Amino acid sequence: MAATVAGATVLLHGLFWLAPGDPIDLLPNGPELRPVLEAEWGLDQPVGVRILRTLGAVAQGDLGYSLIVKPGADVANLAAKAWGKTLTLALPALALCVGLALLLAWRQDRPRLARLVMVSSATPGFLLAAALITLLNEGAFAGMEAGHWDRPGWFALPDQPSALRTALAIGVLGLSGGLLSEARTEAAGLLESLRGSAFIEAIAARGGSTLGPLLHNLLPPLLGLLSGRLVLVLGGALIVEKVLFIQGAGTLFWEAAMNRDHPLAIGLGIAAAALVASGQALCSLGRAALDPRLRRSGP
Amino acid sequence: MSGARLGAGVLGLLGLAWAASALSTYDVVADVHPALASRGPSLSHLLGTDHLGRDVLCRLWLGVRAFVGPGLIAGAVAGGLSALLGGLGALRPGALRAAVRALLTVVASVPRFALVLLIASIFGDEPAILAAAAGLAYLPALVEDIFARVAELEGADFVEAARAHGVPAFRVVAVHLLWVGCRHLILRHLLQLFAFVVVLEASLSFIGGFGVEEPTPSWGNMIAFELSAREGNLWAWLAPALCIQLAVVGTLLAAEGVRDGG
Numbered sequence: 156m157a158a159t160v161a162g163a164t165v166l167l168h169g170l171f172w173l174a175p176g177d178p179i180d181l182l183p184n185g186p187e188l189r190p191v192l193e194a195e196w197g198l199d200q201p202v203g204v205r206i207l208r209t210l211g212a213v214a215q216g217d218l219g220y221s222l223i224v225k226p227g228a229d230v231a232n233l234a235a236k237a238w239g240k241t242l243t244l245a246l247p248a249l250a251l252c253v254g255l256a257l258l259l260a261w262r263q264d265r266p267r268l269a270r271l272v273m274v275s276s277a278t279p280g281f282l283l284a285a286a287l288i289t290l291l292n293e294g295a296f297a298g299m300e301a302g303h304w305d306r307p308g309w310f311a312l313p314d315q316p317s318a319l320r321t322a323l324a325i326g327v328l329g330l331s332g333g334l335l336s337e338a339r340t341e342a343a344g345l346l347e348s349l350r351g352s353a354f355i356e357a358i359a360a361r362g363g364s365t366l367g368p369l370l371h372n373l374l375p376p377l378l379g380l381l382s383g384r385l386v387l388v389l390g391g392a393l394i395v396e397k398v399l400f401i402q403g404a405g406t407l408f409w410e411a412a413m414n415r416d417h418p419l420a421i422g423l424g425i426a427a428a429a430l431v432a433s434g435q436a437l438c439s440l441g442r443a444a445l446d447p448r449l450r451r452s453g454p
Numbered sequence: 455m456s457g458a459r460l461g462a463g464v465l466g467l468l469g470l471a472w473a474a475s476a477l478s479t480y481d482v483v484a485d486v487h488p489a490l491a492s493r494g495p496s497l498s499h500l501l502g503t504d505h506l507g508r509d510v511l512c513r514l515w516l517g518v519r520a521f522v523g524p525g526l527i528a529g530a531v532a533g534g535l536s537a538l539l540g541g542l543g544a545l546r547p548g549a550l551r552a553a554v555r556a557l558l559t560v561v562a563s564v565p566r567f568a569l570v571l572l573i574a575s576i577f578g579d580e581p582a583i584l585a586a587a588a589g590l591a592y593l594p595a596l597v598e599d600i601f602a603r604v605a606e607l608e609g610a611d612f613v614e615a616a617r618a619h620g621v622p623a624f625r626v627v628a629v630h631l632l633w634v635g636c637r638h639l640i641l642r643h644l645l646q647l648f649a650f651v652v653v654l655e656a657s658l659s660f661i662g663g664f665g666v667e668e669p670t671p672s673w674g675n676m677i678a679f680e681l682s683a684r685e686g687n688l689w690a691w692l693a694p695a696l697c698i699q700l701a702v703v704g705t706l707l708a709a710e711g712v713r714d715g716g
Binding site: 158159162163165166167170171174175181270273274277278279280281282285286289332333386387389390391393394397398408409411412413415417420421423424427428431432 | 457556557559560561562563564565566567568569571572573574575576577649653656657660661663664674677678681695698699702703706707710
């Protein structure tokens with residue numbers, strides 16, 4: 156995990172240093188900040204020294220400070236709060252995606268269902284989110300015009316937190332972008348191989364219920380499936396949060412990238428890599444705890 | 455009609471529309487006709503007009519420029535680099551393959567959209583840069599699958615036979631392992647990458663700030679532009695939305711067909 160975070164730090168900072176010209180020139184307020192930033196970023200130092208300094212700072216939890224979007228604010232704090240908010244969308248979305256995939260995969264020999272899931276889940280996240288929020292807005296407006304109801308709290312107030320938009324974001328993240336279809340295909344493969352295994356066939360032959368043993372043995376590979384999907388859901392959140400006006404890491408990343416607040420964007424990227432690596436490490440530990448064979452051979 | 459044929463048909467149509475768009479003399483700035491705003495479908499405008507009176511079908515056609523070229527560039531970047539890295543990993547399976555894997559694990563730990571946005575923010579959001587960034591962001595999935603396939607094939611009879619006949623190692627890797635063993639896999643991934651570029655371009659143009667900006671047409675900015683006007687021609691945003699869905703599904707079906715074909 157530490158190696159992944161260190162690698163992401165070098166990669167993302169490396170991109171910044173590779174930019175044509177001087178990285179300070181990229182900043183809209185670069186000229187006024189130049190004397191401070193030159194010393195702080197060590198631009199007069201060799202690249203190797205800069206990398207070591209940056210890695211040392213990141214190891215101490217120092218991701219620098221925002222220059223434009225939230226001037227002077229500590230990026231590590233901003234990233235922790237923003238990704239925390241995004242995780243409250245991403246984790247339920249992952250659970251929804253994998254749970255539904257398992258349900259859809261349970262009944263075999265349904266190629267039409269598989270094709271329908273593939274076609275519907277290929278819908279891009281932004282499109283599904285935009286279509287849903289537009290339909291809701293139009294419906295609410297029509298109802299208000301006809302006098303059926305008063306203005307709902309979420310209507311036309313994108314800055315206000317809204318449970319409805321949060322629920323929409325969870326649904327869109329879990330069901331769009333091809334995630335559900337891929338998860339269903341993998342879950343169907345897992346189920347097929349488990350159902351064909353000797354111990355499940357033996358239980359079935361004795362007339363016992365195979366549900367419990369199937370679910371128990373599915374858990375470790377399902378954790379693997381979850382860990383592989385985390386980075387995709389976090390990436391999807393970048394788009395969906397922006398479309399649904401949710402103030403999480405996605406929206407903050409957009410603001411940082413559009414305003415060229417590179418320390419903030421890079422800090423958010425490093426934090427994302429740390430989250431993904433932690434999620435994968437946790438899933439590996441969970442798999443090893445559930446499956447004694449993995450404890451012997453390594454995950 | 456099988457899914458793969460439908461997918462191939464969609465890709466063929468997109469390719470034709472892209473090639474034909476080179477002949478277009480459409481002026482994206484001059485084509486504004488307020489008197490014709492938000493008209494429904496008619497013989498003179500088959501999908502009607504948007505709220506500036508611009509022909510929806512024409513903009514839909516020219517919107518393919520926004521992603522077909524970048525999709526091909528992304529494919530060239532990912533295809534070229536994956537062949538290079540996959541080949542190096544096959545030639546030197548020890549430390550070099552481990553180093554490439556470690557590097558790609560790092561790239562894969564950053565969400566693709568975040569990596570592309572960061573690169574666009576630093577290096578500029580020209581279509582070629584966005585496309586190259588998309589190719590780089592997709593690379594880990596492709597190379598990881600190439601490594602897995604090469605590991606499967608390394609002990610195969612035809613590879614052993616080629617080595618026993620004294621075929622040079624480079625030729626074994628380039629021809630027997632990569633071309634014979636991995637070309638379907640690479641093509642399938644490149645099609646999935648193309649679908650990713652369609653979604654990426656449409657998402658960026660829809661949200662704005664990066665990607666294709668008005669008045670240049672892109673399916674993403676057509677939807678955003680028309681949704682911002684409360685009343686208008688339904689087809690002005692529904693048609694690009696359906697086209698995005700069709701392009702993505704068609705490309706993924708074609709990719710699935712490649713998988714079925716080996």
